[in-house]
Amino acid sequence: FFSSHCYYDITELDGVNTNELYNAVQIYLSSSISISSNRLTLTRAVNSSTITFGLSNNDSIVDTFNNVTVLWEHVVTQRQTQTFAWRPLPEEKRGFTLRIKKKDKILILNSYLEFIVEKANEIRRKSQDRLLYTNTRGGSLDSRGQPWESVPFKHPSTFETLAMDPTKKQRIMNDLKDFAEGQMFYERTGRAWKRGYLLYGPPGTGKSSMIAAMANYLGYDIYDLELTEVHSNSELRKLLMKTSSKSIIVIEDIDCSINLTNRNSGLKTSPEHSNLGEESGNGDTITLSGLLNFTDGLWSCCGSERIFVFTSNHIERLDPALLRSGRMDMHVCMSYCDFSSLKILLRNYLGYEEEDVDDEVLKEMESVVEKAEMTPADVSEVLIKNRRDKEKAVRECLVELKSRGEGCVKVGKLRCQSGNLRELEIMEEEEKRAIDSQNVDDEVKTGPEDNFCKD
Numbered sequence: 001f002f003s004s005h006c007y008y009d010i011t012e013l014d015g016v017n018t019n020e021l022y023n024a025v026q027i028y029l030s031s032s033i034s035i036s037s038n039r040l041t042l043t044r045a046v047n048s049s050t051i052t053f054g055l056s057n058n059d060s061i062v063d064t065f066n067n068v069t070v071l072w073e074h075v076v077t078q079r080q081t082q083t084f085a086w087r088p089l090p091e092e093k094r095g096f097t098l099r100i101k102k103k104d105k106i107l108i109l110n111s112y113l114e115f116i117v118e119k120a121n122e123i124r125r126k127s128q129d130r131l132l133y134t135n136t137r138g139g140s141l142d143s144r145g146q147p148w149e150s151v152p153f154k155h156p157s158t159f160e161t162l163a164m165d166p167t168k169k170q171r172i173m174n175d176l177k178d179f180a181e182g183q184m185f186y187e188r189t190g191r192a193w194k195r196g197y198l199l200y201g202p203p204g205t206g207k208s209s210m211i212a213a214m215a216n217y218l219g220y221d222i223y224d225l226e227l228t229e230v231h232s233n234s235e236l237r238k239l240l241m242k243t244s245s246k247s248i249i250v251i252e253d254i255d256c257s258i259n260l261t262n263r264n265s266g267l268k269t270s271p272e273h274s275n276l277g278e279e280s281g282n283g284d285t286i287t288l289s290g291l292l293n294f295t296d297g298l299w300s301c302c303g304s305e306r307i308f309v310f311t312s313n314h315i316e317r318l319d320p321a322l323l324r325s326g327r328m329d330m331h332v333c334m335s336y337c338d339f340s341s342l343k344i345l346l347r348n349y350l351g352y353e354e355e356d357v358d359d360e361v362l363k364e365m366e367s368v369v370e371k372a373e374m375t376p377a378d379v380s381e382v383l384i385k386n387r388r389d390k391e392k393a394v395r396e397c398l399v400e401l402k403s404r405g406e407g408c409v410k411v412g413k414l415r416c417q418s419g420n421l422r423e424l425e426i427m428e429e430e431e432k433r434a435i436d437s438q439n440v441d442d443e444v445k446t447g448p449e450d451n452f453c454k455d
């Protein structure tokens, strides 16, 4: 009561969950710790490429923020003998204690902790490689009780190398950026901080590459959810609960991995998807409503800052419930190579800019590329095959485009399976964005909210 200081404990575990603030403080302090300290702990996280310095047990460090000095102490105590628990807790109890002068309390609590969290995220993103998680164990857990297995994710795809219409690409990038920076917006509007993308189009048009580009762009981890390995809605929910924030949760080929059409028809699923079925009530199948709950229901908000991406080769096979507005925020049609995508591929594989290619050839390419209906994967293959001889690569590419173009005109196929639908979706989505950006503008006017609870 008479002390001029106040103390805040930030323990490693909050109940049984990890306290993210503890991790943030640890990372933050590791960046400001001077090598002159006598005793430091050194750690390197799995899949990380850097070593971090940390405060040793029961050591302390002084930090200053806005000319205010604070003291951090790392407190480690032995946990008392454990009573029976489902999951044993670590033997040591760890935490940081922050000591500040009472008069600095408001300033510190309002901005210092927020500053630490942000700084820690930045450091983490810079130092750590992305992770790719999969659930291929068919529901079993590993020794640490985790249903996900992870490997370092080093996919080189970026938005720069992604061949698609530049305006569309920019729109997706803006959307992602708005999302990642939109914490205040989501809080203020009472929306869960998540976003859904449906990527659809023929095989080889870059759906998976787009997901990798998204992860690289935002610095998020990827959870690749293999639905055929999940046996029930409750298992699905558990998997979701074990994903971390700042992640992309991917379900590829959603039309193949689950029978999502005709929710109420009671049709049996095909034998190869025997574990996936319609609402049967016996709890051992995944149902469409289970999946929708996964992305939309209350459970989907048990973390934040998450992006759901579904991919499909056959959008027409998906249940309208999955497509209805608001479910997947953005529908992106990945289609055959157009002229702008072709130019990106020439740059990727041959290092050619527009002016490096003969004008005539370029014109011919432009005139035939749409008709040819070649996927970016097809074009890439031709270019890779001939990449030692760039001139030849361009020539071969043109030949291939022409021969495919002639074939296609005869067959007279449609370019994008849902051309009209696509226009409509883009309009809807633009409307939604207009509303969203209006809200963001409002937010700028009112300024950041004072969302810290002052006692």
Ligand SMILES: Nc1ncnc2c1ncn2[C@@H]1O[C@H](COP(=O)(O)OP(=O)(O)OP(=O)(O)O)[C@@H](O)[C@H]1O
Binding pocket: 161, 162, 163, 164, 201, 202, 203, 204, 205, 206, 207, 208, 209, 210, 313, 334, 375, 376, 377, 378, 380
């Ligand atoms: N839009 C694109 N931009 C750049 N490269 C692409 C693009 N589309 C495809 N490719 C190339 O083709 C390969 C296959 O593409 P990707 O796996 O992304 O296609 P997909 O749409 O996911 O196909 P599927 O429907 O079969 O899963 C990639 O490794 C990439 O090199």
Ligand SMILES: [Mg+2]
Binding pocket: 207, 208, 209, 252
């Ligand atoms: Mg794919």
